[in-house]
Amino acid sequence: MPQSVHPSSPTASPEVDGDAGGQVPVPMFNLTRQYDSIGKELEAAARTVLSRTEYIGGTAVNDFEQQLGAFCQCQAVAVSSGTDAILAILMALKIGPGDTVITTPFTFFATGGCIARTGAKPLFVDINPDTFLIDQSAMEQSVNSSVRGIIPVHLFGQMTPMKSLVKWACDRGISVVEDAAQSIGAHDPDGVVPGELSVAAALSFYPTKNLGAAGDAGGVLTRMEAFANRIRQTRQHGEVSRYMHEFVGGNFRLDALQCAILSAKLPYLPKWNQRRIEIADFYDHALADTDVKPPHRIAHARHVFHQYVIRTPKRDELKDHLTRLGIGSMVYYPKPLHLQQCFADLGYQAGALPNAEAACREVLALPIFPELTEAEIVRVANAVRHFFGKNALP
DSSP states (O other): OOOSSOTTSGGGSOOOOGGGTTOOOBOSOOSHHHHHHHHHHHHHHHHHHHHHTOOSSSHHHHHHHHHHHHHHTSEEEEESOHHHHHHHHHHHTTOOTTOEEEEOSSSOHHHHHHHHHTTOEEEEOOBOTTTOSBOHHHHHHHOOTTEEEEEOBOGGGOOOOOHHHHHHHHTTTOEEEEEOTTOTTOBOTTOOOTTSSSSEEEEEOOTTSSSOOSSOOEEEEESOHHHHHHHHHHTBTTEEETTEESSOOOBOOOOHHHHHHHHHHGGGHHHHHHHHHHHHHHHHHHTTTSSOBOOOOOTTOBOOOSSEEEEOTTHHHHHHHHHHTTBOOBOSOSSOGGGSGGGGGGOOOTTSSHHHHHHHHHEEEEOOOTTOOHHHHHHHHHHHHHHTTOOOOO
């Protein structure tokens, strides 16, 4: 889910004030460090595309789709963004006016926005207060005859358990579309990966993601060859042959330059994901005796920690404290989708989905990216400990 600032700009992390003691800020995210480690490979990949002058489609796109599909154990189709991945899937399913699609209100805007863009109606259901993932029992109770789709969101790098959800939906002729924008490399408690059981899963390669491009980029994962072909057609204006259009699609192509950069980065993703897990393990241990609630990890699942999100009723005070100490933090998300002005016509009122609303008041993401130093991780943990009156780590 995109940030509203350049991920390596000074405004991406709080400024230092007098309380920081002159220390260099700990950024919420920083891409410069990643570039410093693999920049030569990225530049070589870009030069290859430029020398071929093959900018749309072609070798780089095909190679990336093959590599991504092998990594994700699915067929992969590269598209222009994570948002367009969701939209293309819904369009390929012919979801539109008169249809309803269930999803969670505790997510980046694109999840609900894409439903509305098809002309369908979003139906928001509450979340599990521990995992922040869609509450399956609430989902089951909310279903009606117009529901044609469900979009579970694998939030912050942790997957919604898929087997029971998909079986329940399939028994009712409802399509499941995964918003896997933050969960590449994750699996659920049964070892299910994004795109394995659902119709398709949407990925985002926004620069701040675990696997990030040099701009907007996304992908669609599916185990169904016919649906993969349908997405390829959808991303090319529904074209069946040159200038012949079977249906109305969109321009959802991903350019060759982004694919080449992603291909260069993909081999590093397992190491980067593992480093995120190690940082999360440290935070869990370091904050265990404080009053914050650490991220809940579903047993036997693999959480890849796109974000490390704690929660506390003192969220705003803690965030201000971290800012004074020069430590970055972010709120994902400050307002649930069902209370956004653009969805006012759906008729939701404050209190309708209390778990999601409480999460928006209490969640705070701490810095977690592979290039964080040990000293920075300790500094973040000690800043949180200090806020709650705990001694610094040795």
